[in-house]
Amino acid sequence: DVKVTQSSRYLVKRTGEKVFLECVQDMDHENMFWYRQDPGLGLRLIYFSYDVKMKEKGDIPEGYSVSREKKERFSLILESASTNQTSMYLCASSSGEPGETQYFGPGTRLLVL
């Protein structure tokens, strides 16, 4: 079974803090993705990576950055957390073939006070 894990299920941070969300997959997948989920908006793509040290902006990259130093690990960074970044963050991974299924982690609920 594909396993995608995220470092925290719940996180509470203060405005202005630097926040790291970690994601690890164990299926040797080339592609990894970060989404945020908000009520009424579905899931929106923040960043994705198709290879180590490679990254591409998604639909809502503002206020975020990412890091992929190893194939199995993809980090989402909030340089200076703001209250409008309170959300559910979901990580996913997939193989490199077109149309392949993305497998998701359990999600991190982030609250920024």
Add this chain to the structure above:
Amino acid sequence: AQKVTQAQTEISVVEKEDVTLDCVYETRDTTYYLFWYKQPPSGELVFLIRRNSFDEQNEISGRYSWNFQKSTSSFNFTITASQVVDSAVYFCALSEALSFQKLVFGTGTRLLVSP
């Protein structure tokens, strides 16, 4: 531009009822992929099905079935004899072949199945 519409925000049924979740998509690509995911209260998205644009065969998996119709750009999901454990938010998603696996999600349909 690709878009997925799930017009039903929330559906409530009683156990053993059949229920259909609607999904309408927009794409200019001729090769694309459609997905359904289930998100139970725990929060993790669980993959249910993947369909490519060249395969319009309907699919049945136990109590679940999917009806893909290119003529109406729809990919509807039916649960037969619903159960309380089916209560979740269900997402339909679209990926175009040239979009580097970027998934575009609908806003989801919350299904509540009561005993």
